Amino acid sequence: xxxxxxxxILPTTAPARTGFxxxxxxxxxxxxxxxxxxxxxxxxxxxxxxxxxDPVSINPSHRLRGMSDEHWFGTDRFGRDLYSxxxxxxxxxxxxxxxxxGLATLIGLAIGLVSGYLRAVDAIVMRxxxxxxxxxxxxxxxxxxxxxxxxxxxxxxxVTLPEVPRVVRLVRSIVLTIREQxxxxxxxxxxxxxxxxxxxxxxxxxxxxxxxxxxxxxASAVLIxxxxxxxxxxxxxxxxxxxxxxxxxxPYFQLKPWMVLLPGAFLAVTVLAINLVGDGLxxxxxxxxxxxx
Amino acid sequence: xxxxxxxxxLAAVPVIVVVTVFVFALLHLAPGDPAAIIAGDLATAEDxxxxxxxxxxxxxxxxxxxxxxxQLLRGDLGNSIFSAHPVSELIGQRLEPTLSLTLMTxxxxxVLAVPLGVIAAWRVGSWIDRGVMGFAVFGFSVPGFVIGYVxxxxxxxxxxxxxxxxxxxxxxxxxxxxxxILLPSVTLALAYxxxxxxxxxxxMLETLSQDYIRxxxxxxxxxxxxxxxxxxxxxxxxxxxxxxxxxxxxxxxxVVTESVFAIPGLxxxxxxxxxxxxxxxxxxxxxxxxxxYVIVNLAxxxxxxxxxxxxxx
Numbered sequence: 390x391x392x393x394x395x396x397x398i399l400p401t402t403a404p405a406r407t408g409f410x411x412x413x414x415x416x417x418x419x420x421x422x423x424x425x426x427x428x429x430x431x432x433x434x435x436x437x438x439x440x441x442x443d444p445v446s447i448n449p450s451h452r453l454r455g456m457s458d459e460h461w462f463g464t465d466r467f468g469r470d471l472y473s474x475x476x477x478x479x480x481x482x483x484x485x486x487x488x489x490x491g492l493a494t495l496i497g498l499a500i501g502l503v504s505g506y507l508r509a510v511d512a513i514v515m516r517x518x519x520x521x522x523x524x525x526x527x528x529x530x531x532x533x534x535x536x537x538x539x540x541x542x543x544x545x546x547x548v549t550l551p552e553v554p555r556v557v558r559l560v561r562s563i564v565l566t567i568r569e570q571x572x573x574x575x576x577x578x579x580x581x582x583x584x585x586x587x588x589x590x591x592x593x594x595x596x597x598x599x600x601x602x603x604x605x606x607x608a609s610a611v612l613i614x615x616x617x618x619x620x621x622x623x624x625x626x627x628x629x630x631x632x633x634x635x636x637x638x639x640p641y642f643q644l645k646p647w648m649v650l651l652p653g654a655f656l657a658v659t660v661l662a663i664n665l666v667g668d669g670l671x672x673x674x675x676x677x678x679x680x681x682x
Numbered sequence: 683x684x685x686x687x688x689x690x691x692l693a694a695v696p697v698i699v700v701v702t703v704f705v706f707a708l709l710h711l712a713p714g715d716p717a718a719i720i721a722g723d724l725a726t727a728e729d730x731x732x733x734x735x736x737x738x739x740x741x742x743x744x745x746x747x748x749x750x751x752x753q754l755l756r757g758d759l760g761n762s763i764f765s766a767h768p769v770s771e772l773i774g775q776r777l778e779p780t781l782s783l784t785l786m787t788x789x790x791x792x793v794l795a796v797p798l799g800v801i802a803a804w805r806v807g808s809w810i811d812r813g814v815m816g817f818a819v820f821g822f823s824v825p826g827f828v829i830g831y832v833x834x835x836x837x838x839x840x841x842x843x844x845x846x847x848x849x850x851x852x853x854x855x856x857x858x859x860x861x862x863i864l865l866p867s868v869t870l871a872l873a874y875x876x877x878x879x880x881x882x883x884x885x886m887l888e889t890l891s892q893d894y895i896r897x898x899x900x901x902x903x904x905x906x907x908x909x910x911x912x913x914x915x916x917x918x919x920x921x922x923x924x925x926x927x928x929x930x931x932x933x934x935x936x937v938v939t940e941s942v943f944a945i946p947g948l949x950x951x952x953x954x955x956x957x958x959x960x961x962x963x964x965x966x967x968x969x970x971x972x973x974x975y976v977i978v979n980l981a982x983x984x985x986x987x988x989x990x991x992x993x994x995x
Binding site: 520522612622 | 826831834959
């Protein structure tokens with residue numbers, strides 16, 4: 390097992406090539422995922438220059454048109470151009486995905502570091518986390534959104550909260566194994582302060598798995614945002630997002646299935662791309678975990 | 683065993699406490715006056731005051747909390763704001779479709795995903811393995827409602843084999859029930875299958891590298907017996923664990939899937955309750971779903987001792 394892995398990692402023939410081609414060959418999943426993701430990011434950021442029109446401009450004389458040169462994806466029931474709406478809709482998914490990944494990781498890191506290192510805090514914090522994990526993520530998000538007016542910020546907060554316990558558990562498990570290491574003991578012995586131990590010794594060790602976890606959270610956040618918007622409890626209808634574009638197209642699904650399937654395909658490809666990048670990063674940063682999965 | 687049972691049950695208590703506190707706080711943390719929220723937009727100040735007195739909202743928060751918990755323990759989840767029916771009754775009416783959907787999903791997922799994971803681990807590195815792992819990434823990435831619409835499009839609209847939407851109670855016959863529940867169950871099963879297949883493969887890879895597997899092969903035990911009796915039995919604990927954890931995924935999926943397939947279950951009730959801001963119903967559903975999650979995972983923990991006699995508590 391060990392020798393097989395070693396030979397797999399160490400190139401046996403010819404000195405390793407460097408540069409782009411070598412990277413692509415060694416990490417095909419990251420490359421494919423990264424390329425797809427880049428395409429989606431570029432498409433949604435550069436939407437104004439990609440032949441789109443105003444995604445919210447209503448044109449009653451062009452209602453429910455099929456796919457044509459003028460409207461690539463057809464139009465919706467208000468005559469809005471679906472191609473433009475789908476491209477602009479990607480912005481919401483990306484904003485929510487990135488914000489949630491960032492926020493959940495930061496909050497989870499802070500709580501996990503403290504809870505893993507200070508035993509007194511640990512018991513209480515972990516019980517609260519267990520309780521939060523017992524509430525399914527979508528239910529928790531729905532409950533939070535039901536309390537207030539729908540807005541993108543509320544969606545971000547509501548999707549972040551259920552993700553936090555997962556990060557806390559991961560960080561805590563890492564901290565629990567590291568805190569027993571001799572170098573932590575040594576640091577304590579020479580009088581290093583607790584915050585300094587956390588930032589200088591524990592944090593760097595927790596970082597690689599955290600980056601991997603953050604990409605998975607990003608994928609999950611994009612999914613949950615779309616599901617919430619699809620259910621009518623997410624991004625408000627005046628801002629196009631893939632979930633609410635699909636929700637609005639539902640009544641016409643039997644006659645014009647592409648109105649639902651096209652935004653759905655964009656959503657699926659985005660989540661797939663983020664997950665591929667996550668899998669690839671896991672293999673690169675954390676070979677031990679990669680073998681276990 | 684009894685000691686373990688009691689200890690495990692006690693460990694579930696803080697989880698349930700956190701959930702109830704959260705669900706209670708849901709209404710009381712809401713910006714604005716809970717009585718005004720319950721009364722709705724059209725209520726007068728007098729209506730609001732009446733509701734406040736009736737629900738005991740003029741009492742201190744702690745007393746309100748314990749009064750509410752007391753009600754819960756008697757099975758009283760309060761009344762819907764919208765229809766004034768008891769929440770427990772509303773939930774009871776919607777139970778059958780949701781149970782049908784989740785149980786069917788569980789059966790499909792386990793029956794298909796465990797063998798897939800076993801074969802992938804047995805033929806690790808082969809095209810079958812790559813296929814299963816590729817499917818796992820795919821199943822985990824494609825949202826349930828997108829899969830649902832693709833399945834409806836192919837099997838209900840283009841091929842016309844199955845009904846597009848709706849639900850037929852089991853009492854009206856097995857086949858009508860099955861034809862309605864099949865597409866939503868497959869939709870819901872995909873993500874769950876991805877999860878189970880992945881863990882099954884990982885756990886099997888771990889056990890297949892053990893010495894006793896080589897011994898079994900060496901003494902001439904048939905391959906399927908080595909895989910099923912020797913390897914799978916020893917790989918069962920992580921698989922059962924992930925099936926338990928995955929129930930949370932399943933519950934989230936139920937809400938979306940029922941909405942796509944117009945199934946009148948708990949998921950639909952949830953969506954209707956949000957759109958109407960029917961807080962007591964939302965609270966009740968969260969309690970029921972979280973309770974189900976806690977009970978399933980409790981059962982999983984108890985299963986450990988049966989699956990693996992080495993585990994003693």
